[in-house]
Amino acid sequence: MSRRGWRKGRAVTIDSSDIEFxxxxxxxxxxSACARPEKRAGAAALIGDCAASGxxxxxxxxxxxxxDAAFGRGGVVLDVSRLNRIHHADWTSGALIAEPGLTFRExxxxxxxxxxxxxxxxxxxxxxIGGAFAMDVHGKNHRRAGGFSRCVRxxxxxxxxxxxxxxxxxxxxxIFAASAGGLGRTGAIERLxxxxxxAPPSLMRQETIPVDGLGAAxxxxxxxxxxxxxxxxxxxxxxxxxxxxxxAVIAAAPDPAAPPxxxxxxxxxxxxxxxxxAPFYNELSNRAFNAAYGRKLRAARGGASVPLRAHLFTxxxxxxxxxxxxxxxxxxxxxxxxGEHKDRIGTILNRLIENGARPYLFAMKLMQxxxxxLSYGAKDGVSVLVDMPATARARAALDAxxxxxxxxxxxxxxxxxxxxxxxxxxxxxxxxxxxxxAVVGRVDPDGxxxxxxxxxxxxxxxx
Numbered sequence: 001m002s003r004r005g006w007r008k009g010r011a012v013t014i015d016s017s018d019i020e021f022x023x024x025x026x027x028x029x030x031x032s033a034c035a036r037p038e039k040r041a042g043a044a045a046l047i048g049d050c051a052a053s054g055x056x057x058x059x060x061x062x063x064x065x066x067x068d069a070a071f072g073r074g075g076v077v078l079d080v081s082r083l084n085r086i087h088h089a090d091w092t093s094g095a096l097i098a099e100p101g102l103t104f105r106e107x108x109x110x111x112x113x114x115x116x117x118x119x120x121x122x123x124x125x126x127x128x129i130g131g132a133f134a135m136d137v138h139g140k141n142h143r144r145a146g147g148f149s150r151c152v153r154x155x156x157x158x159x160x161x162x163x164x165x166x167x168x169x170x171x172x173x174x175i176f177a178a179s180a181g182g183l184g185r186t187g188a189i190e191r192l193x194x195x196x197x198x199a200p201p202s203l204m205r206q207e208t209i210p211v212d213g214l215g216a217a218x219x220x221x222x223x224x225x226x227x228x229x230x231x232x233x234x235x236x237x238x239x240x241x242x243x244x245x246x247x248a249v250i251a252a253a254p255d256p257a258a259p260p261x262x263x264x265x266x267x268x269x270x271x272x273x274x275x276x277x278a279p280f281y282n283e284l285s286n287r288a289f290n291a292a293y294g295r296k297l298r299a300a301r302g303g304a305s306v307p308l309r310a311h312l313f314t315x316x317x318x319x320x321x322x323x324x325x326x327x328x329x330x331x332x333x334x335x336x337x338x339g340e341h342k343d344r345i346g347t348i349l350n351r352l353i354e355n356g357a358r359p360y361l362f363a364m365k366l367m368q369x370x371x372x373x374l375s376y377g378a379k380d381g382v383s384v385l386v387d388m389p390a391t392a393r394a395r396a397a398l399d400a401x402x403x404x405x406x407x408x409x410x411x412x413x414x415x416x417x418x419x420x421x422x423x424x425x426x427x428x429x430x431x432x433x434x435x436x437x438a439v440v441g442r443v444d445p446d447g448x449x450x451x452x453x454x455x456x457x458x459x460x461x462x463x
Contacts, residue, residue, distance in 0.1 A: 014046070014076060021071030024064050024322050026329030027390045027418045030073040030452045032058065038082050040099070040190050044158055046078055047188060047448070051160050056450040059184040061100060061131030064124060066332055067418030068452035069135070069183055075450065078188060080130055086110065087191060094196035095153075100130020100189045104313070105266050112261030116196035118151045125266070125313040130189045135415040136181030136375040139312065140229035140252070142383070143366035147375055149180035154193040157186065160448035164190065178439035180372030183414065185436075185454055186443050202265060203258030204228070204311040209249040210298040214242040214346045218382065220249040221366055227251035229311075233297065235290040236362035236386070237283070240353055242346035245362070248297045255305050265309055269316050275323035286360045329390045333357075333398050334413035336367050339380025341408035348404050352386065355400060356393030359386040373432040373439075376413045383413070395419055402428065414453070422458030 018031040037043045050057040056075035063070045071077055084101035094116040098107070104118070105125035111117055118129075122137040129148075131137075133155065136147040154168035157179060165187075167176040179186045209224075211217045217232050224230045234247030309316060322330065333352075337344060345364075352359065363385045370377030388394045398419060405412065406427040412420055426433060440459070450460050 014049075019077070021060075021063070021077065023067045023070070023418055025066040025332060025390070025418045026322055026325065026327065027331065028068040028452065030068060030071045032072045032075050032077045034077040034079055036079040036082050040083060043078060043080065043083065043188060043190070044162065046076065047158055047160065048162055050076055051162070051446070051448050057188075057448055058451040059130070059134070059188050059449070061128030061134075062103065062126050064127050064131070065135065065453075066416045067414075068456065069414065069454075070131075070451065072451050073455075080188075081128070084128075089114075091116065094198070096194045096196055097191050098129060098194065099191055100128060100133075102129050103127065104129070104132070105268075105316075108261065108309075109263050109266035111196055112199050112266070113263050115199050115260070117199035117261070118148070118194065119145045119197040120148045120151050121312045122148070123313060124315045124319065125309070126316075126319065129192055129194070133180060133189065133192060134182060134184045136370060136372050137415060138365075138367070138376065138383075140231045140365060142377065143225055143368050144228075146368055147181070147370055147372075147377065149371045149375065151194055151196070152180070152192055153195050155179060155189050156191040156193075158188045158190050160187065160444045160446065168193075174435070174439050175443060177371070178373050178436050181370060181375035181414075182372060182436065183374065183454055183459070184451065185440055185449055185459055187449060199261050200228070200254040200308055201256070201258035202261050202308050203255040203305045204252045204308055205255045205303050205305055206250055206252045206311065207303045208297060208300045209251065210246075210301065211249055212246050214245055214349075217245070217247060217249065217364065218342060218345070221364065221382070224249060224251040225366060228253045230366060232364040234362045234364075235294045236349065236353075236359045237290050238287055242349040246294060246298070247362075248294075252311055258305065261308065265307070269319070271317075271319040274318065274320050278324055278326040281324040281326070283358055283360075290360075325389055330387055331390050331394055331398060331419065332385065332387050332416040333401070334376075334383060334385045334416045335401070335405045335410050336376060336378045336381045336383045336413070337405065337408045337410040338378040339382070341410070342382045344404065344408050345382060345384055348401055349384070349386070351404070352397050352401055355397035356391070357386070357388050357397040358394070359388055361385065361387035370411075373436040374414065374429060376411055376415070378410060381410075385416075399424070417453075420457065422456065425457045
């Protein structure tokens, strides 16, 4: 069964049966109808149909948001994964115009051999560039390069009323700022105008620096801000106290002796059946793994060359790692504090542990202020990431941590969130929420563009 939505003589097929969607963390689910148009005209037709019929529309890219940003409960999901064409490419300047469904893997496979690549990339290459802009995702170089929005010169945005706006930092600048990291609330991106950077070589030179204690880890991160990318991994699960954590800072730079990127470097990778390990994935096994991995990492002093893909897209070879947590899923808590309050990180982590959270994974990165109104970032900031099983105690511990993050002027990364409430969100994003709502009130006053996350955060209304 299907029905057709019409706009300007174009048609798009909508699957009228309820399809169940799930966030990557597997903690939230929702059912909606779904459409996967082959061309931009089909997407525009669907928007017009939903606006006329009063149905909400959720724009979905690769579907890798951890919570409920890429699906609704009711309404229609606009899946843009087939809208992945490149419309223009200038291989002398790196200027490129592409549709939102283009993935980072496809982008590197096409642009890399031409000598260009985005200056910012997330940890998984199956993410789409449209989703990356809507969440303003970051990589291991945020302090140097900012979020992915910095790679975007402009967007062509289809509004709920059917208008197509060209938005940039010079034209419709307020809408551009609301759309960067704006969760798809302002409209559907039809094309992104990218400014690619010179591509790195196919190998990166990584230096591993063993570090004991949270304070020393933060100091080593700051000492390596000149690196092309820098990240910290620590074994907080075995330490049970931030001051006692042991880990390593990993700083990287392009390997000047490495050959350039080739298209063959970006072939699809088979995902191991990690779900089979879920019954054995628990606190005890993670303690053993973290201890072994920590010893291996800390023993790897000095430099070593690693493939660019393994460095940038750490999770490509483990794309189904979320299944390790089983049906209950997991929480990934990623928060950022401005540099002036980074001394509070240890207190927040210790309270999480004391309140029953079990941090299987712990990592930190350096950040700058985010560009978009709802972008993740903070001036001279530090981003902290912890993964844990989705238990009632963990949820309560994270709810309490939200207040501490807000008190320090920090933010929660919405791309990783699956539990934040409207009240906590309003505290965390108070500095820019009024400006964001003002833009939404102009471009989508009837709330056509929505998602389960937008409703959960209280952003489904214009006021």
